[in-house]
Amino acid sequence: MAEERELVHLTINNIPVEVPKGTKIIDAARKVHINIPHLCYHPDQRVKARCRICSIEVTGNRRLMAACATEVWEGMEVHTDTQIVRDTQIAILQLILANHNQDCLNCPRNHRCDLQELCSRFNIGHTGLPIVVESREDAANNPSIARDPTKCIKCGRCIRACKDVQGIEALNFSGRSDKITVTTAYNSPLEATDCILCGQCSLVCPTGAITEKDDTQRVLDALQDPKKHVIVQVAPAVRVSLGDEFHLPPGAIVTGQMVAALKRLGFDRVFDTNFGADLTIMEEGHEFLHRLENGGTLPMMTSCSPGWVNYVEKHYSDCIDHLSTAKSPMQIFGAVAKTYYPEQAGIPVEDIVTVSVMPCTAKKFEAARPEMGRDGRQDVDIVITT
Structure with a gap:
């Protein structure tokens, strides 16, 4: 009991x-x-x-x-x-704003920012204090994660998510007093650290200091180009997470609404990544039997998750041979979309744009890997996520 x-x-x-x-x-x-x-x-x-x-x-x-x-x-x-509590909270917010890039309209977190919400709650339109934010270069070259130090409020959420939840510790505090910053070891780019590009830091960041690299405009430009044949594949998890976004009951599946919306947006074809998963299963099953019968490296581990692959490559390189050599479902479908599909549809491969809707920021990095394409073209052109 x-x-x-x-x-x-x-x-x-x-x-x-x-x-x-x-x-x-x-x-x-x-x-x-x-x-x-x-x-x-x-x-x-x-x-x-x-x-x-x-x-x-x-x-x-x-x-x-x-x-x-x-x-x-x-x-x-x-x-x-009480008055002293409210005055204290307002003063703290004003001090944060004085050292914060307030270009809210151009921020990916606009209308989804905890700091913005608190300023609205306390009716703070401007700080009234001298702006002391230092201009720093945006670390936005990463295919998955964008960082803007001028919007960091030094709350430490990203550090805790990276260290305590993911066990990576790619981010930490550097400096002291008013010079303290959140950065990587030696201020290196994220991709040059132990970071596996999982994006958990961007999920807990209350402002726009760490966000997913936004490729929405690239998709919109492709849809508006009459010369392009734009196809999209959708991961299984997306049809549930979109339901959550629209406050439907937990677990509600919105496949029909999602496909209808994608068609109305202008996509020429809508495909299911489950097809790519079926191909992956066949490839991995064949590879496993081949390893089993010919003394290959066992146990064999899946290579479907790019975050997992990044983790093994960076933290357990001695286990790389245990990974399956099969591509992930997204990449297998991308390869089919740039080889078999053009032949069947009678469309030149250079006119096809493949878009993937995924639940994982590491998928952006995976799609950009040089081995994930041929003849100077990537199999998956653009990845957006939920």
Whole structure:
């Protein structure tokens, strides 16, 4: 029988709350529908308490406390909406904005930015302080991940995702005080580090400092070119993640709506990456039998995930021979689309543009690998993701 946890009784903005001992104030507040503002806090990461946007007032304490790092105690009286709390939060946001590139209209995170949302919540239109943001070169040459240091708020979310979740540690803090930055070892490009281009850092970044490399405009340009025959393949996971985006019930499959939307956008043909997966299964099965019968390297591991392939290549190079030599479903379909399909459709291969809709940023890097093409053409021209 599970041991019952001790309950703690407190009030938050004079509302009685009962939560298990050890609960952080920010989580206790959610129980009574009070959303304490925060930036560095993330429910899937260890507590950092860097930004102090979540500062709250506790009766009997001289100083404000961080709601994300402070555990509740019996009889605690928490206030999240006093004048000193609000003034502190506004001052912190203004200081962040003073060292932040505020070109929001051109930011990939526009309307999906935590900092922007907080500024709207606190009615901050401009900082009122001198702008001290340093102009730095965007590290945007990577095929998967774009970095803009001028939008970094030093919250540390990306570092924790890379180190604690993925176990890679390609990102870390460098410098001290107001010179502190989030960067790679020796400020190297991400692709030159242990990074496997999984994109988890971009998912947790609250601003536009780390984002997926956006290739949407390349797709739109291809669709508008009357000389191009644009085909698209869609990964299995996409038909569910799109349903989530439109707030459908969890697990809802939107294949029909998705195909209809792609056709209306102007794609000439819509294909399913499941076909490529079928080909991959046949190739991997044949290769496995060949290894088994001829003393090949075993066990044989899948090569379907480019992030996994990157991980093995960079961290366990002695295991490369264990990877299957078969391409991923996306790349096998891309190869078919640039060889067999032109012959069957009677369309010159140079007029065909292949677009892939994938759930993974590493797919962008995979499509750009020089071995994933022939005659100077890549098998998959453009990858966009959900």
